[in-house]
Amino acid sequence: MLTLAKKEIDFKKYISFVLIAYAFSFPVSKATTNLFEVLAILLWIVEGNWREKWQLYKTNLLSITIISLIGFSLLSILWHGNTETTFRYVAKYRHLLIIFVFYSSFDTRYTKAILSAFLSAMFISELMSYAIFFELIHYKNISPLDPTPFMSHMTYSTVLAFTTSLLLVMLFYEDHLKYKIFYILFFLSATTNLFINGGRSGQIIYIVLIITLFLSLVKNKIKAFFGALFILLLTFSLAYNFSTNFHNRSNQLYHDFDNVITNNNFDGSGGARVALSILGVHTFIDNPILGTGLSYRMYNIEKYAKKHDFDAQYFKKFDDYHSAFLTISVQLGIAGLIISLAIIYALFTFQITKQEYRLMSILFAISFVIFSFTHNTFHTMNPMIFFALFGGYFNTLGKKGTSNEF
Template identity: 30%
Template sequence: MKHVTLMSVEGKLPDIGVINSWLLILLAFTFMGSIAIGNSLLFLILLLWLFEGKFDEKFQRVKHNPFAWAAVVFVLLHFVGLLWTSDWEFAGFVLKKEFKYLMVPVLITVLRKEHITYYLLAFLLSMVVIVGLSYGVYLEWIPPYEIFGLEKVEDPTPFVGHIVYNPVLAFTLYLLLYAVFLRDDLPWKLKAVGLVLFVIMSINMFLTEGRMGQAVFLVLLTLFVFQFYHGRVLKPALLSLLLISILAPTAYLLSPVVQKRVDVAIHEVENYEQEPNSSVGLRVIMLLNSLEIIRENPLLGVGTGDYRQEYIKVNRQNFPEATRGEILNHPHNVYVQEMVQFGLLGLAVLFYMFYVMVRMYKQSSGPFKPVMLAFPVFYAVIFFSDGYIMDHYLTFLFLLLGSILYAGNSLGRD
């Protein structure tokens, strides 16, 4: 293997490809801490990618990559949806959010095989730091400084709210399990460190308020058990059932936060009409309103930008007291969101993206194959809970890990 430097072959100019790869490592470490830094780094990577040129070579590396094309099709759908959109201002907002998915083919050509470990370690280290800060605030060792962006000390999730923090933490925990138990090429000392981190970070999961993160953690834990006992069904099924039957009640009984959040969720579902602006109650109302919009526009939806205005019309007829839902940008369910915007066509495009990931997982024989299945499972579950496909942090996680996992033979070489 040739020695990698920051200099080009001519030895005069920096190797832009290598610089971009190191910027991607920096992005992996920082995107959970700052929206501004994450967006700036992604923009800088794009600028250097364009300045570098070599577009024929880059196209050759992605032209047979179905994951890259699935991301392109997803973005193109939002441009096509402008044909039956009337609210161009909100359409611009949506496009600004979803346009980032065009970075998938860009990042696939930025990735370098020799840096894969660095990308993942940078992301893991960022989560270790954030969890450490969370413990510090929870134990009152660290004041809840304004820079942490904490909405309330009772929910110590630095930089991001629990809606983002817990799902990302759940996938981080899965990655630790994968590294400790499913990788044979790691030394036992690193595996020991990984196991300790898993225990510490798992406890933190149930000290914060993110119900979806806790739920998807149990789903990923079940998936991991089946992957650990690969090729067997009965034993992992029984073990998964045992783990969940122990962990879920234990978390409920020992964690006041979990107990409160579960009780509140049940109460708000049962009383959504009396408390229409509650967290879960509003989700029920948004689902009912959105389903009515879908029934009226089943094939192509209302277009890229008309969700909010159509939702307001329906909501004022059905639940005029539920005023908070009228200022939100999505129905807190990605599947419903895509159907409202694009009808069955939108759902088909979304499912196609999942299909591509699962198909590439089945075709893979690489070391990341277990994660290639966990990744779509993770997003398939959390998409039921919120508009994560428009969220900065979950979008960047998708761009980073998705590009790594499904790059296939497109990885750059030194």
């Protein structure tokens, strides 16, 4: 009776509905995102069909890389010990299970609904951000100088930059004038929101995405390059002159790098990232085979800081190398490096036949990879959700047999 009842339930439909709610929740609420994540995973487990699912996963590169990351992280207990720390560390990878839920159990008839849900929530997030910026409301302890209501400014700026690129792709492939006008207005508001917030990662990603878009959508590549350059110069010039936050943070970044070059001083946000990369690379070189093991702190950071004449006390306050791929490589050695490269490769090689979705997937890959070189994206909730949501989504659209279903 139970087996018969299970067969009568359309699990794909209900899982797809939950994933749509998950996409909507991501930009606006951690609590509801967690709720729908758990619900999707529970439905996926109850759905069963594990033999069929395994056949899908074992031939899919992104699935293999995630299994490798989790599996090798657990396996590292054998030579590094720290069982409790390892299990607590790996437990955060539960967010990545959504990638497997998407790949085996998402109905691609709801492809557009995922994007619509996500963009609707981003619009709500923007409205909140503007309301805080203009001091129309007070939300928690968020300052009007950095109005990022629902996530850190680094993550929000990255997601905003990706959102602007989605809107431009949708604008290019849209036939109806009223929707084109809507996408243009949404793009302008999202771009403005990007530059009144404090996340420089997203602003850097924005540059790369705009150039990629112009080169992809405009046949004449010379015109495309100079068109992108004009848009970027205009945008950054307006932002520098009218956004106090962007103006100050741009000057601070310049000051940080000037301090590195002229004074060999790596204090400050920009200099610290350069120093952490140096420290991470040298730590990896010293521990290339087995790595240093999973930890919530950097391995022998004081020793390496002193070795390079950095301020050891200053760098003790950092938990990781501010780079997901570097952190994985240091912790897991050459296996971690291979897994990191495989994740990057997988993100750029989804076999999506519809051109607009293929382009969106490339834009996501660029966004996430650049973000991952400035942040430990595989150990913070919102960046992991960003990866699981869109990595899982585009990975599924590239699955064999789905090319004409959305």
